Amino acid sequence: MGTSASKQLFDSAGSNDVVKLRSLIKEGIDVNMTAGPEGITALHAAAEKGHQRTVALLLENGAEVDRKTAEGRAALYIAAKRGHVEVVKSLLEHGGDIETNRKNGRTAIVIASKKGNVEVVKYLAGRGANLEACRNDRCTPLYYAAKKGHVEVAQFLIDSTAALEASSIDGTTPLMIAAQKGRPVMVEVLIDRGANVEACRKDGCTALYLAAKMGQLRIVKLLLEHGANADARDTIVRVGRLFTD
Structure with a gap:
């Protein structure tokens, strides 16, 4: 044929x-x-x-x-x-x-x-x-759900025992990427499920630092309310600018 x-x-x-x-x-x-x-x-x-x-x-x-x-x-x-x-x-x-x-x-x-x-x-x-399957950069299903703001997917994965702290190759956790990308609802979900607000990337950046750097005021407030440390690195400077601008 x-x-x-x-x-x-x-x-x-x-x-x-x-x-x-x-x-x-x-x-x-x-x-x-x-x-x-x-x-x-x-x-x-x-x-x-x-x-x-x-x-x-x-x-x-x-x-x-x-x-x-x-x-x-x-x-x-x-x-x-x-x-x-x-x-x-x-x-x-x-x-x-x-x-x-x-x-x-x-x-x-x-x-x-x-x-x-x-x-x-x-x-x-x-x-x-x-549930921990990942790309060559070690980004898991939960990481991508957090990054894109797909709350229902993230909740299901967490309920199905997906690792909350599984990080990408540079040490970015689901909470960090959600904070960086401006996903406040996702940040709340992850924190409520026990995500570590003080976790650091390999370069020392925390979720609070990344949120402050990107100007995510609502997320900065959320993280501070849940005990995030503003003293790490130059986070305090970035956070201060958000509240004074």
């Missing part, structure tokens, strides 16, 4: 046309053929769009569940990123690797946490996904 058949395969996968797809499969089309230098298969295309019926049909007819694109994205990663929980379920039920990751080490639960896709996060966790 040539270019025309390839186009038909990807068109049917992208539009959830299972009738056409069944016809192509009956004619013997290779469901694992790729399109372009990106190395995308019909399964990747269907997972991207959230077409669960198409995904299931492809898997039942020989689609490689853990096949990756040229950039290292498996269908599970793609579906998790887009928040398509039913597709995620189908992929795992057909033997998908729950810990499959991109070249940078990012897994499905990491990207789902970063995007705030709480139902995907819950399902992956329920299936045994590693």
Whole structure:
């Protein structure tokens, strides 16, 4: 089968046309053929769009569940990123690797946490996904949820025993990144759950220092109310400027 058949395969996968797809499969089309230098298969295309019926049909007819694109994205990663929980379920039920990751080490639960896709996060966790999975820079699912302000995801991860103090390669904790990025609700949640307000990065920066540096007055007040030490480094100078400007 040539270019025309390839186009038909990807068109049917992208539009959830299972009738056409069944016809192509009956004619013997290779469901694992790729399109372009990106190395995308019909399964990747269907997972991207959230077409669960198409995904299931492809898997039942020989689609490689853990096949990756040229950039290292498996269908599970793609579906998790887009928040398509039913597709995620189908992929795992057909033997998908729950810990499959991109070249940078990012897994499905990491990207789902970063995007705030709480139902995907819950399902992956329920299936045994590693809550401490991290990129090459050691950023965990909780770190990304904190960074992006996805409170429901963060609360679920903490309730599921994710490590509150797990830090990135430079020593940044979820509380520090939430403070730096201006996420006051997240900061409150993390503190209430027991995050250490005095934890330091490798360069000595604390959550209070980072919040003061970025002009996050509300967060500075929160941290001070919960016992953060304003004397460390030049934090007292930065905090003073916030209250006098």
